[in-house]
Amino acid sequence: MVEVREVRRLCYGFARRTGGTLTDFRVPAVTPNFWQAVIEYPGRTVSVVAANDVPVIALARPRSLDFAPARESGPLEFVDEPELAAVLAETERFQVLTPADLERSFNAEDWPHLTRSDIAYWKPATVGEALFNYWD
Known part of the structure; x- marks a missing residue:
């Protein structure tokens, strides 16, 4: 298991080292199964998403975790930011997955x-769908 404090600390440090500002850290009550740190940079905003049950992280487009007024539960859109991913990769505790890693067929x-039982029921097609999801 991954502790939210550890992820929060990682994301605040990452934002400082990359010249960004962590503007929101989203912790869902039940679903999705990941935490999301929203980091703003001049001209763009990205999220660091961290699975709550295995030490993997990725970069994605920020999305709302609120289900009102409309439920947003489709797959994340992972982004390729090599410079940012390189800084994330400096951590030894977490595996950083790229969009190519996450788009691979799930095994x-x-x-x-x-x-x-979740795998059998939800039948994820990609690694990203299996690791970062809105399953209940």
Whole structure:
């Protein structure tokens, strides 16, 4: 398991080192299964998303985790930001996944920590869908 304090600390440090400002840290009550740190830079905003059950992180377009007025629960849009990913990769605790990693076909044997009943029910097609999702 990953602790939210650890992810929060990682994201604040990451924002400082990359010249960004962490403007929001989103912790869902139940779903999705990931935390999201929204970081603003001049001219763009990105999110660091961290799975709450395995130490993996990625960069994505920010999205609302609120389900009002409309439920937003489709797959995340992962972004390719090599300079930012390189800074994230300096951490030894977390594996940084690129959009290419996350778009690969999902193979449950590669991710044994995931609940088999969830995999059987939701049938994720990609690694990104399996690791960062809105399953209940």
